[in-house]
Amino acid sequence: MVSADPMIAMAVSAEQLRLLNSGDLAAAFELSASAGWNQTVEDWSMLMELAPEGCFGIEADGRLVSTTTLVCYGQRLAWIGMVLTNAEYRGRGFARRLLAEALDRADSMGVKTVKLDATDQGHPLYEKLGFGSEQAIERWSRTGPPGLTRSAHKFRRYAHDLDREAVGVDRSELLEMLSKRSDIYESANGFLFSRDGRTARYLGPCVASDGPAAQALISELIDASPQDRWFWDLFPANRDAVAIASKLGFVRQRCLTRMTRGRPLLGRNDMVYAIAGFELG
Template sequence: MKIRPLRSNDIPSLLELSQQAGWNQTQADWERMIALAPDACHGIEADDRIVSSTTGIRHGHDLAWIGMVLTHEAHRGRGYATALVQHAIDHLRDKVAWIKLDATDTGKPVYARLGFQDETEVQRWERKPGPVEKASSYLIHEYAVDPSFDRAYFGAYRVPLLNALRRDGESCFVVGYGYAMSRPGARARHLGPCVVRSTEAARALVEDVLAKHGGESVIWDLFPSNADAVRLAKQYGFQPMRHLTRMALPCRPDVLPILRNESSVFAIAGFEYG
């Protein structure tokens, strides 16, 4: 078994992996992940193609996020995912305080064996296409990433990710309250991240995204502990589709927890980013 860094010419086989699992990532998503972390996205090759993958994106020195843990159906149960996640941990352990990920029920046992512990629940909600009228009177602007605002709520520095998502998608902003982004996906438009310190401003931002993209299915990944986000999702016709477990691994015995303000995180960036 040989582990090697992912390159952009692996993208056709990587897309096949994410499509086989029914995931929403596009070619642009894989390109973005490899560009954000060229030294921490790895794969295992067989028959001249990547058959197992992981990404590991660092959010400053506090946090790294493992994602895109996928093994081709024909190559499962051979220890590939375990080896890649272990490799990612070894690579990231001395660079950050915490490593986290959002685990599917199939992935969870792999991570638990490697020392990850359950932290909280995240849910994917989905809305079928349908028109949305803009009712909110908030003025919506284009978003220019404000590092200290996002960090105060997300809990770690993720400006390179936010800038990359902004370039590849759309973003909107209510001055003084917060922002929302959305990007194209293979199955549905992805709403998130959305960090806002008022429910009514969050409503204005969600409404802005849905009014522009009423003709598309939209997915929204949220913390069910944020009751306002759940209420908004229901009001706009979203339904819960999947639940995942956020899991965390401290990289040193003395690390302090990352303080995230879940009540203002209306949408996470995605299971592959946190």
């Protein structure tokens, strides 16, 4: 039904839900930076390359004002992230529309489980969309001035098997993309990535067979960049990860809730010492 009110018709016609593309990188980065998030333009570019059919936005009044991303790890797991809305456009249901679009896509692909890491602000909306709380996840930080120049390391293939055991799905494509822009530390029992962020270096993902293996990798990274500012997202249920973070001078900054929709998938969280990012899992 077409509205008879020309003002309503203009408002509706001014809004467009569409897929994001490379032309949206600057606007998408502006949204996440305005929210105080740590993602860079390179993070947005990687998301669009990793999930070209899963990065959604709403354009209103000629500009990008809201986003949501859906990264699928096969049909077993999909990850929702980058749920952002410009402050001037909140309260108009944009986030709900984008989330519904992302969930419809996941359902149409036969994805069994969808997860996300929810802030307190977003938690009620996610519950209404069928998500339930799984466990806490925390951001820890370590202060420092801008740091050192680094060189990248090559990611060895055997570590993919370790990641698959820990997470429960194949994230090879994600890890290969991250490896192109990350420092990588590896041992026979674990691996650790780190990459640049907008306001801090990001520590993660880190997967290891046990606490000593993880501590050796993380300590080597921090020792190589002692003056850097760091963000590290971890499960507080992994007490070894919490102990390592505290020992290395990290402090708890904020707590989110990992939520899930569909068939449960827990993986081996005792092996996950740092996640890949709130937008990646």
